[in-house]
Amino acid sequence: MSGDSPKVRRIRQRFCALCGSLLVCLPATHVCAEETDVPDSDVSPVFQADYGGVGLLETPTARMAPVGTFSFTYSEVDPYTHYGFSFQPFEWMEAGFRYTQIGNRLYGRSIAGDRDYLDKGVDVKFSLLDERTYTPEVSLGFRDFGGTGLFSSEYLVANKRWYDFDFSLGLGWGYLGSRGDLGNPIGVFSERYKERIDEDTGQGGDFNLKQLFSGRTSVFGGIQYHTPFEPLTLQIEYEGNDYESEPLNNPQEQDSPINVGARLQVNDNLTLSAAWERGNTAMLGATLSVNLATIMQPKSDPPPVAVGKPGAAREQGQGWDEAAKQLSANAGIATRRISRDGKSLVVEGSPNRYRNTAEAELRANRILHNFADADIEQFRYRWVERGIVSREDVLPREPLPADPFIVNPGSVFSDQDYRYGVASVASSSKRAQRETEQPLYDDFGKVFSWRFSPGFRQNYGGPDGYLYQVLAKLDTQLKTDDHGWFSGTLGYTLLDNFDQFDYIADSDLPRVRTFIAQYLDETELGIYNLQYTRTARLADNWFGMAYAGYLEQMYAGAGGEIMYRPFNSRVALGFDANWVRQRDFDTQFGLRDYETWVGNATAYIDTGFKDVLAKVSVGRYLAEDIGTTIDFSREFESGVRLGAFATFTDAGDDYGEGGFDKGIYLSMPLDLFFNKSSRGYAAVGWQPLTRDGGAQLARRYSLYGLTDMRAIDDYWENYEDVKR
Known part of the structure; x- marks a missing residue:
């Protein structure tokens, strides 16, 4: 960049030349455990960058975390506080979302008073080339993809390992390349790539495809050194951001493009971080990680019974x-x-x-x-x-x-x-x-059964800050016969801060979900579910279910589902239709005026690839919009299922902030936390915003779940493991 001092230019040139020459010239004496039979413990570790996602400090690397890794990263580097969630569903893909709290900018007093501005973003990275003896590992990544675009970046980065050193060198567009060291190499294909136009992202959520790989670029890179003191790793990097064009007209002083830092691995799950960035600002952070694919809890189940003579x-x-x-x-x-x-x-x-x-x-x-x-x-x-x-x-x-x-x-x-x-x-x-x-x-x-349990609900990412609710829940069931039962859930609020839930976004659609603040604020003792359900075998491979009552906190009504699910087939088809009416805000027996029909046709596809289940639904949603929901999830050997979904409807611009409905979810077997085996599961989900478009009825039961035993899955592998 023309404004750089000669000293800064010399630092940049020498640092990048060093990383580049090492990437090209050094043979990988220490590549990876699979290729060199080096124990995993001897391979240089990977860490989460300030924003989340595997990287150094401010810059990403080509490295990937072990498959199944889930990480939460917190970092503080004035004026930014980052909260990053990163997932590694496949060897070749990293995905995550993050919040960036900007301490010297506000949402706006009319929206959230004195609360700091909070930006939401989705990041994704793909491995293009594995490291070999004479070739580096190469990855392509996208930051703040489909968000507001404040920190949007695209990058191509390579890594090469040499003994306890790991070298990275990359090329960044957008935020990562705002220094503009180089012209855009893609500009030779089209003039539109030579300049990055700041599109109006509205309130976020749109994919700004025209911005991708456009504008001037910058190089970035770094070196990571895993010291003989096993828990300690040192890092140094050169970044391509100039900090003069920060989002929200918020320039920051930068004395040096070189950042230095250290990572201390307290144990397998906790890493502490410290760094000196921009030549004038301290960074402190911590990362909690767990491998969802291998997590387990030793069991103390009773031994199999002793075998006597027949009878x-x-x-x-x-x-x-x-x-x-x-x-x-x-x-x-x-x-x-x-x-x-x-x-x-x-x-x-x-x-x-x-x-x-x-x-x-x-x-x-x-x-x-x-x-x-x-x-x-x-x-x-x-x-x-x-x-x-x-x-x-x-x-x-x-x-x-x-x-x-x-x-x-x-x-x-x-x-x-x-x-x-x-x-x-x-x-x-x-x-x-x-x-x-x-x-x-x-x-x-048992004709009648009940279960008492705690409940917890939370919401974070809106102008109202972190919101939570602690519940005491009573679940009951009354069986009428083998195929029919009444079910009910009563919840009492023990503790919450939903009195701070003030911001209600504008909506041009019927308010089918954005009344959530009223439901949470006016419900102390609520009937969250009270319905009667019946099942039936309709024909060979055909199943049916009907239900009526108070189906969820916001809706009462009646509906049914039929499913075609051949034995041990990779494909199942489900069809549901429901008439529903909105409930009163106190979650008691009263009903509001709004009513509608909703329903979906859903294909469930076991892809046969890495235990990935794909679900594609087409139908009518609660706000009477028409569209489709695409859902992909992977189940790991531990039984943990990690998934993500997106819903696109004809709501268009009426949808408002977020552009379309999306979210991620995690389902975990309860016996991962206890020393007794269990078939129970706990599920958590995250949606960046509660909007009216693409809203689905929260049905309590599904035929796909009730017919889960139609799939044999890994029966034979498990059988061999169980034999004693």
């Missing part, structure tokens, strides 16, 4: 009710029926403890062996959820069978054979099948 338990006077108790306590099977069909013993129920069904079945085999007559040759497990038979697994009698096989339980309605493993079993109708079975045990279970 020994019955000879000792124990009945089938005792067998059902053992199936529940040791195998984690809530048993509805036990019956005999020729030389088969049939257990009908649902798994309620082990996420791995092979674990439940092999434990159950031992129990049933001790109760079954000597002429029983096989055990059949008919898995049922809310009255829907999903599948039937057939195992030979041996306590530790070597050759199990699964049949399509669906088989309950057709005469088709389904081959899996080493054998197939002809199917028959459910009614005829049960007529041939001799009942040994039948228990409807």
